[in-house]
Amino acid sequence: MLKLKKMIHLIVFNLTLLYLFGVSDATVKPVMVGESVTLKIQRDGDIEWKFEDRNILIAKISRDEITLYDKVLDGSFKGRLKLDQTGSLTITNTRTTDSGDFKTINTSTGKLLKTFMLTVYGPLPIPVISTDPTTSSESRCVLLCSVVNVSAGSLSWYKGNRVLSSTSVSDIRSRISLHLEVEYQNNTYSCVVNNPISNQTTHLDINTHCNTRSAVILLTLPVVVGMNVGVAVVTAMVTVLVYKFISRCLRRKKHAPEEAKNAYSSLNYAL
Numbered sequence: 689m690l691k692l693k694k695m696i697h698l699i700v701f702n703l704t705l706l707y708l709f710g711v712s713d714a715t716v717k718p719v720m721v722g723e724s725v726t727l728k729i730q731r732d733g734d735i736e737w738k739f740e741d742r743n744i745l746i747a748k749i750s751r752d753e754i755t756l757y758d759k760v761l762d763g764s765f766k767g768r769l770k771l772d773q774t775g776s777l778t779i780t781n782t783r784t785t786d787s788g789d790f791k792t793i794n795t796s797t798g799k800l801l802k803t804f805m806l807t808v809y810g811p812l813p814i815p816v817i818s819t820d821p822t823t824s825s826e827s828r829c830v831l832l833c834s835v836v837n838v839s840a841g842s843l844s845w846y847k848g849n850r851v852l853s854s855t856s857v858s859d860i861r862s863r864i865s866l867h868l869e870v871e872y873q874n875n876t877y878s879c880v881v882n883n884p885i886s887n888q889t890t891h892l893d894i895n896t897h898c899n900t901r902s903a904v905i906l907l908t909l910p911v912v913v914g915m916n917v918g919v920a921v922v923t924a925m926v927t928v929l930v931y932k933f934i935s936r937c938l939r940r941k942k943h944a945p946e947e948a949k950n951a952y953s954s955l956n957y958a959l
């Protein structure tokens with residue numbers, strides 16, 4: 689679903705460019721680095737292929753004679769261009785620097801025949817999940833998902849199949865990261881990096897990155913404290929009752945001889 693969404697965004701973006709700059713009949717071509725891609729056309733007359741906004745001439749057909757200009761751009765296309773009699777251009781062993789607009793033009797009329805928007809994606813790295821020490825605590829687990837050397841794509845946090853947060857990159861970055869505060873006792877999180885060609889996923893092991901033991905202790909602490917308070921109250925009540933009972937027994941024992949003496953005197957007086 690995320691891959692399809694990214695593709696839709698890319699198509700909408702490219703169509704917007706077409707509208708703004710008046711380019712017609714454009715074709716979006718995503719490809720993985722190292723693969724070959726063919727930009728297919730059916731020519732009518734003599735044509736030229738030009739690259740990027742600077743309109744750098746890279747190939748042409750004139751009277752069925754094919755000429756390649758693969759030494760331009762410091763020879764970045766050298767040995768990697770092929771042009772057939774239909775006018776279709778093939779680029780072999782693609783590189784990320786090949787990304788851009790390839791235009792075919794009728795040399796007789798100067799009419800723009802077709803534009804290909806080529807995007808060459810590099811291999812995606814595996815996302816790395818780590819704990820953010822600056823914001824995490826015993827009661828709060830904040831994680832950081834990072835990838836390095838991404839040419840284009842999106843980095844997203846998932847909970848199950850639901851996207852929680854996402855960030856996109858459209859040019860080569862050394863590193864992109866995305867934070868997420870997770871819930872304890874929930875191990876359904878994953879971090880995904882993707883582009884229209886492929887994706888890489890890392891699943892979260894919450895026991896490795898989050899201090900779940902501390903969380904359990906913190907969650908049960910009020911109960912433990914409540915139990916300790918209850919025990920203390922019961923112990924105090926029992927202590928008071930025992931003290932009163934012992935005190936009463938001692939008082940009775942103390943006054944017993946006087947009561948016996950008074951009883952004896954009363955008996956003698958009666959006799």
